[in-house]
Amino acid sequence: MSSPVAPMTLAGLQMPVRAELERVQKELRRIIEADFQLIREVNAHLLQMQGKLFRPTIMLLADQATGGPTPRAVTVAAVVELIHLATLVHDDSVDHSVLRRGMPTINALFSHQVSVIMGDYLYSRAVIELVRLDEFETLRVLSRVTNEMTVGEMRQLLAHDPLEFSEEQYDLLIRAKTASLLAGAAEVGALAAPPAERAALRRFGEALGMAFQIVDDLLDYTADAAALGKPSGSDLREHKVTLPLIYALPRMAESERRAVAGLLRNAEPADGQIADVIGAVARAGGLDYARERAQRIGQQADAELDFLPPSPARDALRASITYVLDRRS
Amino acid sequence: MSSPVAPMTLAGLQMPVRAELERVQKELRRIIEADFQLIREVNAHLLQMQGKLFRPTIMLLADQATGGPTPRAVTVAAVVELIHLATLVHDDSVDHSVLRRGMPTINALFSHQVSVIMGDYLYSRAVIELVRLDEFETLRVLSRVTNEMTVGEMRQLLAHDPLEFSEEQYDLLIRAKTASLLAGAAEVGALAAPPAERAALRRFGEALGMAFQIVDDLLDYTADAAALGKPSGSDLREHKVTLPLIYALPRMAESERRAVAGLLRNAEPADGQIADVIGAVARAGGLDYARERAQRIGQQADAELDFLPPSPARDALRASITYVLDRRS
Numbered sequence: 001m002s003s004p005v006a007p008m009t010l011a012g013l014q015m016p017v018r019a020e021l022e023r024v025q026k027e028l029r030r031i032i033e034a035d036f037q038l039i040r041e042v043n044a045h046l047l048q049m050q051g052k053l054f055r056p057t058i059m060l061l062a063d064q065a066t067g068g069p070t071p072r073a074v075t076v077a078a079v080v081e082l083i084h085l086a087t088l089v090h091d092d093s094v095d096h097s098v099l100r101r102g103m104p105t106i107n108a109l110f111s112h113q114v115s116v117i118m119g120d121y122l123y124s125r126a127v128i129e130l131v132r133l134d135e136f137e138t139l140r141v142l143s144r145v146t147n148e149m150t151v152g153e154m155r156q157l158l159a160h161d162p163l164e165f166s167e168e169q170y171d172l173l174i175r176a177k178t179a180s181l182l183a184g185a186a187e188v189g190a191l192a193a194p195p196a197e198r199a200a201l202r203r204f205g206e207a208l209g210m211a212f213q214i215v216d217d218l219l220d221y222t223a224d225a226a227a228l229g230k231p232s233g234s235d236l237r238e239h240k241v242t243l244p245l246i247y248a249l250p251r252m253a254e255s256e257r258r259a260v261a262g263l264l265r266n267a268e269p270a271d272g273q274i275a276d277v278i279g280a281v282a283r284a285g286g287l288d289y290a291r292e293r294a295q296r297i298g299q300q301a302d303a304e305l306d307f308l309p310p311s312p313a314r315d316a317l318r319a320s321i322t323y324v325l326d327r328r329s
Numbered sequence: 330m331s332s333p334v335a336p337m338t339l340a341g342l343q344m345p346v347r348a349e350l351e352r353v354q355k356e357l358r359r360i361i362e363a364d365f366q367l368i369r370e371v372n373a374h375l376l377q378m379q380g381k382l383f384r385p386t387i388m389l390l391a392d393q394a395t396g397g398p399t400p401r402a403v404t405v406a407a408v409v410e411l412i413h414l415a416t417l418v419h420d421d422s423v424d425h426s427v428l429r430r431g432m433p434t435i436n437a438l439f440s441h442q443v444s445v446i447m448g449d450y451l452y453s454r455a456v457i458e459l460v461r462l463d464e465f466e467t468l469r470v471l472s473r474v475t476n477e478m479t480v481g482e483m484r485q486l487l488a489h490d491p492l493e494f495s496e497e498q499y500d501l502l503i504r505a506k507t508a509s510l511l512a513g514a515a516e517v518g519a520l521a522a523p524p525a526e527r528a529a530l531r532r533f534g535e536a537l538g539m540a541f542q543i544v545d546d547l548l549d550y551t552a553d554a555a556a557l558g559k560p561s562g563s564d565l566r567e568h569k570v571t572l573p574l575i576y577a578l579p580r581m582a583e584s585e586r587r588a589v590a591g592l593l594r595n596a597e598p599a600d601g602q603i604a605d606v607i608g609a610v611a612r613a614g615g616l617d618y619a620r621e622r623a624q625r626i627g628q629q630a631d632a633e634l635d636f637l638p639p640s641p642a643r644d645a646l647r648a649s650i651t652y653v654l655d656r657r658s
Contacts, residue, residue, distance in 0.1 A: 038483050090449060094442045113423045116445055117482045120419060120452070124476035127456055131469045139468075140460045147453035153446045154367050 008319040010052055016312050017060035020074050024056045027078035031129050032122060042106060042118050046085060049103040055185045056081045058208070058320060062189025062201045064313035070192060076138055079126045080185045083142060086122035087149055087181070089115050094153065095238075138188045145184035152176030162241045162249050162260065170243055171210070178216075179209030200307035204317065207301035212324045214294040217242035221278055221287055223329050233274040239264050243293065245277075248286030256280035298325050337648040339381055345641050346389035349403050353385045356407035360458050361451060371435060371447050375414060378432040384514045385410045387537070387649060391518025391530045393642035399521060405467055408455045409514045412471060415451035416478055416510070418444050423482065424567075467517045474513035481505030491570045491578050491589065499572055500539070507545075508538030529636035533646065536630035541653045543623040546571035550607055550616055552658050562603040568593050572622065574606075577615030585609035627654050 014021060025047075032043050056077035063073040091097070092105040093115040099105065107115040123146070130139040155173040159165050186205030190198040220235045221244050235242055249260065256277075263269045263277050281287065298321045308314050343350060361372050385406035392402040420426070421434040422444040428434065436444040452475070459468045484502040488494050515534030519527040549564045550573050564571055578589065585606075592598045592606050610616065627650045637643045 034480070036480055036483055038487065039480070090445055094445050111486075112441075113486055114483075116419055116423050116448075117479050117486070119445075119449070121476060121479040121483075123449070123452070124472055124479060127468070127472040128476060131465060131472055134465075136460060136463075136465060139456070143453055143456040143460055147450060147457060150446050150450040150453060151363070151365055151368070154365055154443075154450075157440075157442055157446070158367065 008323055010054070010057075010323055013061075013316040013319040013323055014053075014057050016064055016316050017057060020060050020069065020077065021053055021056060023074045024053060024060075024078045024081065027075050028081055031075075031078060031082060031125055034121075038110075038114070039118070039121060042110060042114060045103075045106065045109060046089070046118075046122075049101055050081075050085075051101060053077075053081060055084050055181060058182060058205060058317070059185040059189040061313045061317050061320070062186045062205075065308050065311050065317060066190045066193035066197050066201070068189070068192075068313075072133060072135065073189070075129065075133060076135060076188055077185075079129055079135075079138070079142070080181070080188065082122055082126045082129075083146060084181060086119045086126065087146075089122065090119035091153065093119070094157075137191050141184050141188050145180045148176045148180040152178075152180070156240075159241050160239045160264070162245055162264070165241045165246060167243065167246050170241075170246055174210055174213040174217075175206065178213040179206045182206065182209030182212065197307055200304045204301050204304035207297050207304065208321060208324060211294045211297045211301065211321070214243055214290055214297070215324060215327055218244060218287060218290045218294070219327065219329065221281060233278055236263060236274050236277055237269055243290045244281045244286035246286075247289040248281040248284035251284040251286075252280055256284070294325055298322075337652055339383070339386075339652055342390075342645040342648040342652055343382075343386050345393055345645050346386060349389050349398065349406065350382055350385060352403045353382060353389075353407045353410065356404050357410055360404075360407060360411060361454055363450075367439075367443070368447070368450060371439060371443060374432075374435065374438060375418070375447075375451075378430055379410075379414075380430060382406075382410060384413050384510060387511060387534060387646070388514040388518040390642045390646050390649070391515045391534075394637050394640050394646060395519045395522035395526050395530070397518070397521075397642075401462060401464065402518070404458065404462060405464060405517055406514075408458055408464075408467070408471070409510070409517065411451055411455045411458075412475060413510060415448045415455065416475075418451065419448035420482065422448070423486075466520050470513050470517050474509045477505045477509040481507075481509070485569075488570050489568045489593070491574055491593070494570045494575065496572065496575050499570075499575055503539055503542040503546075504535065507542040508535045511535065511538030511541065526636055529633045533630050533633040536626050536633065537650060537653060540623045540626045540630065540650070543572055543619055543626070544653060544656055547573060547616060547619045547623070548656065548658065550610060562607055565592060565603050565606055566598055572619045573610045573615035575615075576618040577610040577613035580613040580615075581609055585613070623654055627651075 029047060034040055034043065059077045059080050060073055063070055088100065089106050092100060093107045093112055096107065097105050098108045105115070106118055127139065130142070152173055155169070156177060159173055183202050183205035187198060187202040190201040217235065220232060220242070223232065245260070249257065252260070259273070259276050259280060263273050266273065301321050302318060305314055305317055358376060363369055363372065388406045388409050389402055392399055417429065418435050421429060422436045422441055425436065426434050427437045434444070435447055456468065459471070481502055484498070485506060488502055512531050512534035516527060516531040519530040546564065549561055549571070552561065574589070578586065581589070588602070588605050588609060592602050595602065630650050631647060634643055634646055
C-alpha cells in the first residue's frame, strides 16, 4: 500500500465517530418503531442480531473527513444501516439461511412470509425517513444503490456454473452486491463536499467494498470455522463460485477439475470432497491470487483518500482498508 | 347512493383518460427496463400478466378532475401501477400463489428467489423514477402507502382465527392492504389542487378501496369460478377469514359453528365442507351484510366527490364506484 498503516481493530477506527455511532443505534430503533405487535417482535430480534455498524462508520467518517460532523449525519447513517438490514432480511429469505452472526434468521425464527414482508417494511421506512428529512440527494444515491443490489442478487442466483462465470462477471456481482452500498455510504457522507471529494469517496467506498467481498470469499476457503477447526467451505457446499475457484479452475490438473465438477453436481457434498477442492484451489494459486487482488484494490481505495484534506477521520478511513484486508474471520 | 349513476364498464370510465393510459403502458415499460437478461425475462412476463390499470385510471381521473391533465400525470400513474405490481409479486411469493389472472406467477414460473428479488427491483425503480422527476410530495405519499401495505400484509398473516379476528380488525386489514394504495393514487393525482380537494380525493380513494376489497371478498363466496360453476371459496380453503364469515359466525347455529371450526382445522378442506360453510354464512346474513357495507362505503366515496367541481373526470370517478360495487367477477 502506498502509505502503510498499522493494522487496526474496528473499535479503533470507529474512535472518531463513537459518540455518533451510539446515537445511530437509537435513531435506527426510532425509525423502525411500530404499533403492530408482530413487527415489534421482529424488530427486537433484528436489533439483537445487529452487526458492528461498519457501513454507518464509513458514512460518518466520510462526513467528518469532508467538513462534518453535520447535523444530518447520524440519521442518514442509521438509514444506511437500515437499508443494509432490509437487504440481509431478504437475502436470508432468498438463500433460506438459518443462521446469521450466530443467531437465527428472521425466516428461520418467524417464517419466510414474515421475512419478505419485513424487508419491505424496513426499506419503505428508510424511504419515509429520508423524505421526512428532505434528504433527496441521499435518496437519489441510495435508491440507485438498492436497485443495483437487487441486480447483484440476480447475478448471485446465476453464479453457480464456473464454466459460465468469469472473473469479469464475478467483479460485476460483488460490485453490485457489496460494493454499491459501501460506495453509497461513503458518498452520502460527502454530499456537502466539493464534487472531486464526493467522487473520490464514492470510488473509495466501491474499492473498499470489493476488497471486503473478496476477503469474505477468501475467508470461506481459509478461515477455521470456530467449532470445526477447518475451513467452512460453505460457499462450495452451496455451489457458490467465487474468485479463488474462478482463477484456479483453468490452472488445475484434469483430475482436480473433475473433482470440482463432481462437487458441483453433488447436492450435499461430503466434507472430504470440499477439502479436496480447497486443496486443489490452493495448489493452483487461487487463494494467493484472490489475496493479491484484494490488496491491489485496497491500494486503489487508499489512493482515492489523497483527494481529501488530512484529518483524523481520513486516517480512520485509511485504517478501514487495513481492517478489511487483515480480517481473519 | 345519493346520486345514482348507471352501471358502467371499466372501459367506459376510462374514456376521459384513454390516451394517457396507453402512454402509461409505455412509461411502465421504460421505467422497469434492464440490461440483465433474467430481469428482462421477468419483466416481459409481468407486462403480459398486467391488469386493467385500475389504479392509474383513478390517479389520472383525479388529476383531470382537479385541473389536469398535468404533464407529470402519465409517469406518476405508471409509478402507481409499478408499486402495485411490486406488491403483487411479493404477495404471490408470500402466499405461494401459483396463478394470477390466469397466468403463472413469478414465483411459480421462475422461483421464490426471483420473485423476492424482483419485487425489490421494481420498488426501487419506482423510487428512482420519482426522485428523477423531483416528485417528492408523491414520494412522501407513496412511501407511506407502501409501508402501510406491509403492515396490512402482516395483519393478513394473522387473519386466520375468526375468534380473534373482529370486523374492526378486518377494516384495519383492508384499509392497509387495499385501500391505502387507492387512497394514495387518488391523492397524488390531486397534489396541485386546493387542500380540501386533495383531502376529499384521498378519502374517496380510501372508501373506494375498502368497497373494492369487501366486494372482492364477497365474490369469493358468490361468484362462479369459470370452470367449476360454483363459488370458488378459495379464501375459506386457505383459511382466510373475511367479512361475511366475521358477521355470520356469532349468528350461526352451534352445529354450523362447529362446521366452520372443522373447516379451519382441516389443512385441505373438501369441496362439500366449503359449500356447507358458504351456505351457513349466507343463512346467517353474512353475504347481505357485506353487500350492504360495501354499498354504504360506496355512498361515502360518492359524497366526497361533491367537494370537486363538476367535470367529465368527476363523473367517471363516480362511475368507478358503481363499477366496483357491481363487479361480478
